[in-house]
Amino acid sequence: AQSVSQHNHHVILSEAASLELGCNYSYGGTVNLFWYVQYPGQHLQLLLKYFSGDPLVKGIKGFEAEFIKSKFSFNLRKPSVQWSDTAEYFCAVNAGGNTGKLIFGQGTTLQVKP
Amino acid sequence: EPEVTQTPSHQVTQMGQEVILRCVPISNHLYFYWYRQILGQKVEFLVSFYNNEISEKSEIFDDQFSVERPDGSNFTLKIRSTKLEDSAMYFCASKPRAYEQYFGPGTRLTVT
Numbered sequence: 032a033q034s035v036s037q038h039n040h041h042v043i044l045s046e047a048a049s050l051e052l053g054c055n056y057s058y059g060g061t062v063n064l065f066w067y068v069q070y071p072g073q074h075l076q077l078l079l080k081y082f083s084g085d086p087l088v089k090g091i092k093g094f095e096a097e098f099i100k101s102k103f104s105f106n107l108r109k110p111s112v113q114w115s116d117t118a119e120y121f122c123a124v125n126a127g128g129n130t131g132k133l134i135f136g137q138g139t140t141l142q143v144k145p
Numbered sequence: 146e147p148e149v150t151q152t153p154s155h156q157v158t159q160m161g162q163e164v165i166l167r168c169v170p171i172s173n174h175l176y177f178y179w180y181r182q183i184l185g186q187k188v189e190f191l192v193s194f195y196n197n198e199i200s201e202k203s204e205i206f207d208d209q210f211s212v213e214r215p216d217g218s219n220f221t222l223k224i225r226s227t228k229l230e231d232s233a234m235y236f237c238a239s240k241p242r243a244y245e246q247y248f249g250p251g252t253r254l255t256v257t
Binding site for chain 2 (some may be wrong): 065073075076082121130132133134136
């Protein structure tokens with residue numbers, strides 16, 4: 032069965048620190064990959080997505096992610112986090128089929144200390 | 146910018162009661178989804194809906210669940226006889242033919 036694994040459940044960083052959140056998926060075929068963010072009290076918002084082409088994708092708010100097909104990974108990065116990045120981050124995969132359903136990882140709670 | 150909306154934001158119900166969660170997807174979108182997130186767990190796919198029928202459903206989506214798009218704008222999730230374990234945040238999402246899904250703010254369902 033398809034699955035998505037996020038390595039870090041809770042990350043605490045100081046402002047200006049660099050961020051990398053790991054995401055691995057299990058599916059051998061073509062995938063579409065997403066990172067969603069959920070700020071406290073708000074709904075899921077798309078940070079960035081990968082469909083095809085350049086495996087390094089840039090999203091909103093200075094986030095980027097790199098798709099490494101050989102490693103089945105789609106890690107999220109940001110060079111310098113801000114307090115306002117405090118949120119929960121979800122990696123998700125759409126693995127084939129026409130329905131577009133998303134398989135989500137467990138989520139990573141990021142806490143940025145001012 | 147158009148948004149997916151959901152009502153109510155919080156629903157409290159007693160075990161065994163029926164609940165209907167409502168969603169208004171973005172108007173030109175074609176695919177509609179329900180997901181749920183039990184507290185502390187991952188977001189789980191429940192069902193997808195396209196062309197006025199269910200296109201895929203998960204094992205969670207048993208006979209107690211149903212979906213409907215009654216009037217071309219609303220998209221509802223009905224749970225016929227709620228159980229304690231149905232307590233969760235329920236998210237509606239929609240998307241156009243391609244590209245990403247847009248999520249609503251969620252309905253927190255509490256079954257007592």
